[in-house]
Amino acid sequence: MTARSRRAALAVSLCALALAAPPALGQATAPAYGPEVPTASRTWVGRLVASVVVRSQPRDGAPRVMTVGPIAPLGKGITTLSIIDRRRDVTGRMWAKVLLPRRPNGSAGWLPADQMRLLATPIRVRIDLSERRLYVFRAGRLLRRYPVAVGALDTPTPTGRFAVAEMIRTNHPGAFLGPLVFPLTGFSRVLNEYAGGNGRVAIHGTSLPELIGTRASHGCIRMRNADVVALSRLLRPGAPVRIVP
Incomplete structure (x- = not known):
């Protein structure tokens, strides 16, 4: 193996590790007595x-x-x-x-x-549908806010308590979903199937940034691609997401 091929193999290995096990920002091991009920801080x-x-x-x-x-x-x-x-x-x-x-x-x-x-x-997310804003809190304090597109009137974004289920890199920043998708634990209340899926609601990027700030989606939360990348540095699977009218 040449020096160049060894460097390429190492780069691929490091990339795979980064995608498979993202750093657990703000996380710590549990106390001996087990998990606590959620609070505004954790x-x-x-x-x-x-x-x-x-x-x-x-x-x-x-x-x-x-x-x-x-x-x-x-x-x-x-x-x-x-x-x-x-x-x-x-x-x-x-x-x-x-x-x-x-x-x-x-x-x-x-x-x-x-x-x-x-x-x-310590991270939690609140999405306000009427404001078309996504708020990120850390330890109970507002950390970031982003404009978003939400569900159209006939395909509304569901409200309630959810959590981030996964973080998926699409590897296609210019695609419809943008570079990152955060599937939530929630589903559309009106669509049982969409684009081959089961109506799962997600936070994701977009190829239509001009629609940010409007009611335009089939129920998902769309963000500008730069914003969803910034969000990925804070958010991890399991983080709570509250969606309000």
Whole structure:
């Protein structure tokens, strides 16, 4: 192998590592007693280490909600879930209640906290549909604000509590979705299928920057490409997203 080919191979390897395991900005390992309920300053998230059964109640044997694998289905990264509550069962085992990327919006379930690698993030997002603005908060304080395009009147962006499910690089900055896509745990309330997908709502870039600040999308949140790249330096899967009318 020549020196040039060795340098090229190293560059490819470093790029692959960067995409597969982005740095966990503002995150820390969980305390020994388990995850905390979310606050304005911090939200706990869990990265799955193996497939796990999500249950309707925090106990073994409770009805099964779904099975979640450790590999995220769209971008093939690590499945990361946003924790919204915690509880111990009668044996003392800690369970975490997590938001699930499934219909209906707001679906949640319980899984053992010891089946996840627990991390905390100080970042949360608030999207105001009437203002067409996306706000980023760190530890409860406003950090950034960006203009966005939101759902059109006949394909509105759903409101409620969601979380970032994945971060996907498209490798095509000029494409319709721009350079980055952040699928959320929410779905369109009027579209069960769109462009071959299942109506999943996402934050993403755009090839139509002139529509930023308007109601123009099929339910997704569109950002200028430079803004979504800047957002990617702060936001990680599991971060909470609140969408308000």
